[in-house]
Amino acid sequence: MKKIDTRALVEAAILVAIAAVLIIATWYIPFLSIIGVIIWPIPITILTFKHDLKISIISLVVLFLITAALTDPISTLMLILVYGIPAVVLGFCLRRKYSPFVTIMSMSMSMFVSYIAAIKLSNIIFGTDIMEEFFKLIKDSLETVKNMLRQYGYSEEYINQSGAVKALDPDSLRKVFPGLLALASLIGSYINYYLIGIIFRKLRLKINEVLPLDRWYVSNNLSYGLFFMLLVSWLMVYLKVNSAEIVFNSVFMIFEYTFVIDGLAVASWFLKSRGVPGKVRVFIIIIIMFTPISTLLLFLGIIDYVIDIRKINPSRRRKAPPGE
Secondary structure (H helix, E strand, C coil), X not given: CCCCCHHHHHHHHHHHHHHHHHHHHHHHCHHHHHHHHHHCCHHHHHHHHHCCHHHHHHHHHHHHHHHHHHCCHXXXXXXXXXXXXXXXXXXXXXXXXXXXXXHHXXXXXXXXXXXXXXXXXXXXXXXXXXXXXXXXXXXXXXXXXXXXXXHCCCCHHHHHHCHHHXXXXXXXXXXXHHHHHHHHHHHHHHHHHHHHHXXXXXCCCCCCCCCXXXXXXXXXHHHHHXXXXXXXXXXXXXXXCCCHHHHHHHHHHHHHHHHHHHHHHHHHHHHXXXXXXXXXXXXXXXXXXXXXXXXXXXXXXXXXXHHCCCCCCHHHCCCCCCCC
């Protein structure tokens, strides 16, 4: 029988206790909710980084049992599903010394899938379609905005073409909702990685630091995973599987964001190579993101993946180092 690592169990107990205190504090002190959601998964990430996945999974189960007894079990389950699993993925990637880009994208995908799973699970538990309720609320808000504009004397044509009405259009939101979830997952993953980097430096734990944007690239491991997911979701649409179009749109949105970010990295590299100062580069990149030219970033990212414009992608070389 394999000997139990007492030290690992003690560390797991301490870190689980810290995470439980943070979750419970978030539950009973509402103004701590945003900070608590960001901070409580950090002990789980540290645990996964220092030990194996088995201990991490067991710790998540124990964490659920502790917090569920003192708070609402359903809310606790959703919290652990949406933030706990990505924390484990982050710790695993850091332990395997994957590049920051691969780590952040892997965590983003796990968080995105967790969001979808949480929504579906909520529908099963409560017996109502939460998304339909959400879009119904949006529709009611849209009617309120329209009535307010009518009271100010605006014509129906102007109202239907106004930015506020278009932004609240339920049909439009349905089409971009998977993308919004993907974007939220990406931003959340980057924030978590950044915070983990600060904490790990304090603890003198070495991990791969987040490189500047101009050094980011799409590795083979990530691209193969994306192409596989894209192919499977397309086959689901072809075979007319239920909700296959939503899955395909979601996967395609993740695919787009990945290569758009690579395109942004190429643009940043080009500006840097021309001697453009850092703050000016950031300003130009923000402008690019919010103008029609941003549609070219996807193609630029794909081209960079194929021919390695910056000559920094080890995946394009004959032998790629471990953890590319």
